[in-house]
Structures are given as structure tokens and as C-alpha cells.
Amino acid sequence: MQLEALNQKFAIDNKVKIVNGKGNLTKVCVETPMASAEIYLHGAHMTSFRQQNQERLWLSPIALFQTDKSIRGGIPICWPWFGPHSTNPNFPQHGFARTSSFTVESIEENSNGEIAIAFLLTSDEKTRMLFPYHFELRVKYQIGEKLGIEIDTRNTDEQAFSLSEAIHSYFKIEDIRQTHLTGLDTTVYIDKLTQQEKRQQGNLSFDGETDYVFSKSNSELLVEEAGKTTLRINQQDGDSTVVWNPWIDKAKTMGDFPDDGYFNMLCVEAANTGDNLIIKPGESHAITQQISFSASTSS
Numbered sequence: 050m051q052l053e054a055l056n057q058k059f060a061i062d063n064k065v066k067i068v069n070g071k072g073n074l075t076k077v078c079v080e081t082p083m084a085s086a087e088i089y090l091h092g093a094h095m096t097s098f099r100q101q102n103q104e105r106l107w108l109s110p111i112a113l114f115q116t117d118k119s120i121r122g123g124i125p126i127c128w129p130w131f132g133p134h135s136t137n138p139n140f141p142q143h144g145f146a147r148t149s150s151f152t153v154e155s156i157e158e159n160s161n162g163e164i165a166i167a168f169l170l171t172s173d174e175k176t177r178m179l180f181p182y183h184f185e186l187r188v189k190y191q192i193g194e195k196l197g198i199e200i201d202t203r204n205t206d207e208q209a210f211s212l213s214e215a216i217h218s219y220f221k222i223e224d225i226r227q228t229h230l231t232g233l234d235t236t237v238y239i240d241k242l243t244q245q246e247k248r249q250q251g252n253l254s255f256d257g258e259t260d261y262v263f264s265k266s267n268s269e270l271l272v273e274e275a276g277k278t279t280l281r282i283n284q285q286d287g288d289s290t291v292v293w294n295p296w297i298d299k300a301k302t303m304g305d306f307p308d309d310g311y312f313n314m315l316c317v318e319a320a321n322t323g324d325n326l327i328i329k330p331g332e333s334h335a336i337t338q339q340i341s342f343s344a345s346t347s348s
């Protein structure tokens with residue numbers, strides 16, 4: 050749909066407009082008294098979420114905005130597999146949703162002033178070459194006092210399918226070395242760097258490359274920066290939480306990630322990484338992450 054038609058259908062006066070973003074890719078801009086946000090149709094990818102003029106997502110200053118690439122930072126949607134494909138190493142890492150062009154299905158303002166946006170991707174010949182099923186994938190955002198993200202998969206095929214997925218949120222932080230993640234004490238995790246299974250003791254702090262897949266934990270996760278809680282993260286219906294920071298050496302191997310970028314970011318991802326998620330024909334499954342932000346250490 051052209052920009053003019055998109056705006057005619059979905060724009061909300063002074064609050065929501067659809068514009069050409071970087072790389073000539075279309076983005077939805079939201080501006081309300083509670084929060085402002087930017088979401089690209091490419092990947093249904095949120096690249097900015099601001100409250101009180103403070104950016105809360107980390108976006109790489111050298112991110113690529115190209116139809117065949119995922120945007121580095123913000124909130125990539127990994128779907129219908131997380132990490133490398135289980136059998137075909139030539140298939141794209143983290144699935145194809147993050148490099149697919151979504152359509153806007155709906156944009157609404159709720160009675161409390163929140164903006165709810167649903168993006169839709171449906172199966173076609175191209176997706177069936179990578180994932181041989183019919184599906185409807187909805188990525189939904191709730192933009193208000195809190196930020197809500199949902200990945201909602203509907204099986205429109207005649208066969209059941211299994212999938213893995215992640216809401217791969219990159220949070221902007223002041224200093225990774227002064228940051229702790231609480232809420233994972235005693236939780237078992239796989240350290241992807243060594244493939245060892247470990248059990249977390251106390252809060253998680255960071256002093257090197259971190260790539261952990263924690264098994265499901267029900268508690269709220271808190272990001273604490275210099276002793277102050279700056280983010281509260283709640284997630285539902287995922288079997289795991291992924292915590293990732295590439296640190297220096299890995300950052301240097303990534304063309305779209307500045308060498309010192311690791312210092313200001315932390316990924317805390319709501320995910321289904323196991324092989325237990327099976328969706329039957331006609332059924333749906335959703336995973337959510339909800340975040341509330343408090344003033345950061347610099348404010």
C-alpha cells in the first residue's frame with residue numbers, strides 16, 4: 050500500500066503517521082503524551098521507544114536498513130526459528146520474519162490513550178520454501194505507560210507445525226559493567242558459548258561475552274543500573290529467557306555493530322527455544338513481553 054493510502058486508513062491525528070524511514074523503508078511513527086515510538090513494516094521491527102524524551106531501546110548507529118537485512122538493535126522478531134535452522138545451515142539465522150515486509154492490519158487508540166498496532170505476515174510461495182506451512186503471524190505492539198510486544202502465530206494449514214521464536218529486545222543502558230539482571234536466581238541455563246548447563250546464583254552481572262538461554266522463570270525480571278531499577282520485564286508463554294551481550298571481540302566481527310556498542314546495550318529476550326511448541330491446524334499461540342521503564346541513572 051502506498052504511503053497516502055496507509056495514512057488515509059490508519060493515521061490518527063497528531064498521534065500516528067506513516068512515513069518513509071531510512072533506506073526508503075516504511076515506518077509507523079507514534080507520538081502520545083505517554084510515549085513515542087517508531088516501527089518499520091520491514092520485520093514489524095520497533096527501532097525506537099521514548100518516554101520523557103529518553104530513548105529506551107538500543108539501535109546500532111551503523112544498522113543497515115535494507116530489505117534483505119535485519120535491522121541491528123531495537124526489537125527484531127525471530128520467527129519461525131530461533132538461532133540457526135535446525136537442519137539447514139543455509140537458511141537465515143533467527144528465521145525470516147525479521148527480513149519480511151509486514152502489512153499494517155490495525156492501529157487503534159484505546160480509551161486510556163494507548164496506541165495498539167497489529168502487523169501481519171501471511172505465508173506465500175517465498176515463505177513456504179523456508180517453512181512449508183500456511184500461517185498468519187501477527188506482531189502486536191501496545192504503546193503507553195508500558196511497552197507491550199506480542200508474537201501471535203495462527204496455524205492456517207491442514208497440518209500441525211512446530212516453531213521457535215524470540216522477541217529479541219535490545220535495551221539501552223548506561224554502562225553494562227554497572228548493570229545487573231535480577232529474577233533469575235537458581236534458574237537453570239545453557240551457556241551457548243560452551244554448551245554447558247549451569248544454574249544461576251544470585252543476580253546476573255556482566256564482564257564478558259554473554260549468550261545464555263535460561264529455562265522458564267515466572268518472576269519479573271529487573272534491570273538494575275548502578276543500584277537503581279530502570280526496567281521491569283514481564284513475559285508470558287515463552288519457555289525461556291535469552292540474555293545476550295556480544296562484548297568486544299564478537300562486536301568486532303559484526304559489520305553492523307560498533308566495536309564499543311556492547312557497553313550501552315543488553316538483550317533480554319522472551320523466547321520459545323525448545324521443540325515443544327506445536328500449533329495444531331486452526332489454533333493460535335502467543336508469546337508476550339511487557340516492559341515498564343523508570344528513569345535511568347543519567348536522569
Ligand code: BG6
Binds near residue numbers: 142143217260261
Ligand atoms: C541472540 C543469540 O539471541 O542473538 C546469539 O542467542 C546471537 O547467539 C544473537 O549471536 C545475535 O544474532 P544475530 O543473528 O542478530 O547476529
